[in-house]
Amino acid sequence: xxxxxxxxxxxxxxxxxxxxxxxxxxxxxxxxxxxxxxxxxxxxxxxxxxxxxxxxxxxxxxxxxxxxxxxxxxxxxxxxxxxxxxxxxxxxxxxxxxxxxxxxxxxxxxxxxxxxxxxxxxxxxxxxxxxxxxxxxxxxxxxxxxxxxxxxxxxxxxxxxxxxxxxxxxxxxxxxxxxxxxxxxxxxxxxxxxxxxxxxxxxxxxxxxxxxxxxxxxxxxxxxxxxxxxxxxxxxxxxxxxxxxxxxxxxxxxxxxxxxxxxxxxxxxxxxxxxxxxxxxxxxxxxxxxxxxxxxxxxxxxxxxx
Numbered sequence: 001x002x003x004x005x006x007x008x009x010x011x012x013x014x015x016x017x018x019x020x021x022x023x024x025x026x027x028x029x030x031x032x033x034x035x036x037x038x039x040x041x042x043x044x045x046x047x048x049x050x051x052x053x054x055x056x057x058x059x060x061x062x063x064x065x066x067x068x069x070x071x072x073x074x075x076x077x078x079x080x081x082x083x084x085x086x087x088x089x090x091x092x093x094x095x096x097x098x099x100x101x102x103x104x105x106x107x108x109x110x111x112x113x114x115x116x117x118x119x120x121x122x123x124x125x126x127x128x129x130x131x132x133x134x135x136x137x138x139x140x141x142x143x144x145x146x147x148x149x150x151x152x153x154x155x156x157x158x159x160x161x162x163x164x165x166x167x168x169x170x171x172x173x174x175x176x177x178x179x180x181x182x183x184x185x186x187x188x189x190x191x192x193x194x195x196x197x198x199x200x201x202x203x204x205x206x207x208x209x210x211x212x213x214x215x216x217x218x219x220x221x222x223x224x225x226x227x228x229x230x231x232x233x234x235x236x237x238x239x240x241x242x243x244x245x246x247x248x249x250x251x252x253x254x255x256x257x258x259x260x261x262x263x264x265x266x267x268x269x270x271x272x273x274x275x276x277x278x279x280x281x282x283x284x285x286x287x288x289x290x291x292x293x294x295x296x297x298x299x300x301x302x303x304x305x306x
Contacts, residue, residue: 007297009078015290016073020066023282025058030274031130034234035241042274061129064156068122076115077290080191083107099195108191112184120179121172125159127240128152175239177252182232186225194221194287214291215284222283227276231268235259 029045039045049057084107085095091103099107132153153159163171198217202209209217226233235255242248242255249255259267 005078005082007294008081009074010297011290011294012077013070013074014293015077015286015288016070017066018289019073019282019286020062020069022285023278024062024065026274026278026282027126028058028060028130030233030271030278031127031237031241033271033274034237035127035131042271060132061126061156064129065122065126068118072115072118072122073286073290075118076111076187079114080107080111080187083110098199101192101196104192104195105188108188109184111191112187113180115183115187116176116179119183120174120176121160123179123236124163124172124174124240125156127237128159128163129156131241174242175236175252178232178236178239178255181252182229182236186229189228190221190225190283193224194218194283197221208295209291211288211292214287218287219280219284222279222281222286223276224279225283226279227272230270230272230275233275234268234270 029042029049032039032045032049033042036045039048053060084099084103087103087106088097088099089095091100153162160172167174194217197220198209198213201213201217235252238259239249239252239255249258
């Protein structure tokens with residue numbers, strides 16, 4: 001069982017890297033729509049970013065998530081899979097038994113809590129870099145550091161170090177409350193639909209799902225999870241983008257109230273289309289990377305130890 005635990009973590013790393021490569025451009029658009037000003041709708045945001053920053057604008061801040069989200073996904077999938085097996089062992093005496101709904105839900109909640117501890121600093125750095133609409137120029141950085149859009153960070157490490165120095169650990173974990181409210185229910189609506197949809201569309205007699213089943217189930221699960229998580233994702237994005245130039249929000253509740261008072265209920269659904277559309281290919285890539293690499297590792301282990 002120990003070997004399988006390591007395989008789950010390794011396969012999660014592969015899935016995480018695949019999802020970042022596929023989804024980062026749409027993630028940039030989503031962040032600009034939620035936390036930026038003057039972009040209007042999704043299409044206008046895409047055209048504005050391309051016109052002002054070219055293709056590179058869609059990949060701003062990707063290096064840090066590519067390195068860190070792979071590790072983050074490794075932990076999430078490893079924790080989820082091992083918690084699920086532990087619950088099956090305790091409930092049925094068999095770790096490999098098909099999980100029931102309660103086991104999948106509880107494993108999802110555990111994975112959600114663990115993910116927030118790792119993911120909050122990653123998201124903060126990514127969002128701070130995505131909200132910089134101009135390149136960092138060292139000679140001009142001291143001129144107008146409080147003007148929105150003016151570059152403050154020259155890269156992910158500089159961003160992390162600057163936030164830590166100026167705002168402390170609390171700054172690194174800014175938006176953690178909103179992220180908990182997004183990710184704990186979000187992972188339930190991620191792993192539960194995937195687990196049962198994948199089982200439903202996999203033909204009887206198959207030991208494991210085929211790639212098309214994984215692709216479809218993963219995509220649908222991602223669209224559901226990200227679509228329903230949008231309101232708290234808006235709050236999280238605003239809290240984490242806040243503080244670069246001004247400190248507008250005092251906390252999660254203050255951000256919700258200010259956003260509602262200034263822009264109405266519709267603000268909490270800003271970027272929902274991008275979230276749902278982006279959720280499908282990202283999650284398809286995530287689950288395909290996870291399941292196929294896990295299958296390959298198990299096959300290699302079987303061949304090595306017949």
